[in-house]
Amino acid sequence: MIFAISLGLSGILKAQSAASTTENVRFGIKAGGNLTTLGVLKSGNQEFDYNHKFGLTAGLFAQIPLGGNFSFVPEVNYSQKGADVEGTIAGTTGKLEQRINYLDVPVAFNYKFAPGINLFAGPQVSFFLNQKTKTFVNGQNIDESTDSKDIEKTIAGGLIGLGYDITPNVNISGRYMSDFQKSSSNDDPAFEDIKNSGFSLTIGYKF
Numbered sequence: 001m002i003f004a005i006s007l008g009l010s011g012i013l014k015a016q017s018a019a020s021t022t023e024n025v026r027f028g029i030k031a032g033g034n035l036t037t038l039g040v041l042k043s044g045n046q047e048f049d050y051n052h053k054f055g056l057t058a059g060l061f062a063q064i065p066l067g068g069n070f071s072f073v074p075e076v077n078y079s080q081k082g083a084d085v086e087g088t089i090a091g092t093t094g095k096l097e098q099r100i101n102y103l104d105v106p107v108a109f110n111y112k113f114a115p116g117i118n119l120f121a122g123p124q125v126s127f128f129l130n131q132k133t134k135t136f137v138n139g140q141n142i143d144e145s146t147d148s149k150d151i152e153k154t155i156a157g158g159l160i161g162l163g164y165d166i167t168p169n170v171n172i173s174g175r176y177m178s179d180f181q182k183s184s185s186n187d188d189p190a191f192e193d194i195k196n197s198g199f200s201l202t203i204g205y206k207f
Contacts, residue, residue: 023065030077030173031058032202038083038098038183040193048087050194055080055099057200069112073120077104081196082131095136100151100183100196102126106159118163124177126196128153150186155179157196174201 034057038050059077066072079102086095108122128151135143161175178197 025065026063026206028061028063028204028206029059030061030075030202030204031056032200033057034079034081034198034200036081036083036196036198038085038194038196041085041087041096042190042193043087043089046087046089048085050083050085052198053081053083053099055082057104057202059104061204063110063206066109071110071112073108073110073122075104075106075108077106078102078129079104079126079200081198093138097134097136098131099133100131101129102155102196103129104177106177108159108161110163116165118165118173119161120163120173120175121160122158124157124159126155126157126179128155150184150191152181152183152185155181155183155196157181161200169206171204171206172202173204174199 034055035052036055037052041048041050057077057079059075059079061073061075064072064074080099081102082097082099084095084097086093088094104124104126106122106124108120110118110120112118128148131146131148131151133145134141135145157177157179159175159177161173163171163173165171176197176199179195182192182195184191184194
């Protein structure tokens with residue numbers, strides 16, 4: 001996989017070099033917040049919607065000109081995701097608070113359609129890092145678990161977003177991201193609609 005990625009990046013860099021002699025590859029850092037959910041949890045004939053949960057994100061990116069108004073923007077981001085879900089069954093109220101941390105690797109293609117305004121989209125691969133789930137029954141915290149055996153370790157997804165260059169060095173961007181696969185490796189139908197999705201807002205600095 002690393003060899004294939006290296007070949008792909010090498011080809012893009014060669015295309016960039018041939019297409020443009022005035023623009024240079026730039027590198028940057030970024031940080032901000034995520035607002036994510038896990039979809040729907042099923043229990044018998046009932047469905048419970050996960051609430052959105054706030055998390056932090058930070059990472060590194062490169063902006064590689066492809067000629068014209070196009071550029072290629074690979075990133076590597078630490079990303080806090082997860083969600084909370086609460087429901088009542090037979091008079092008992094249960095709640096799950098789940099935080100799942102990933103290393104996200106999006107590879108977006110960027111198009112500058114107006115001065116300082118960029119539209120971008122592309123695939124994303126998320127690598128599982130760790131998780132913590134707290135279980136509450138009638139308001140009492142009865143369990144905390146970091147078990148990860150039922151969590152997919154590598155998940156494919158995608159993103160689409162909009163960015164604005166405040167200055168040549170400083171930019172803000174917002175994106176919607178969604179996994180194409182469910183986040184649980186458990187075959188129980190209760191987890192079949194659980195997948196990461198949500199929004200991210202970041203500020204970045206290009207060197």
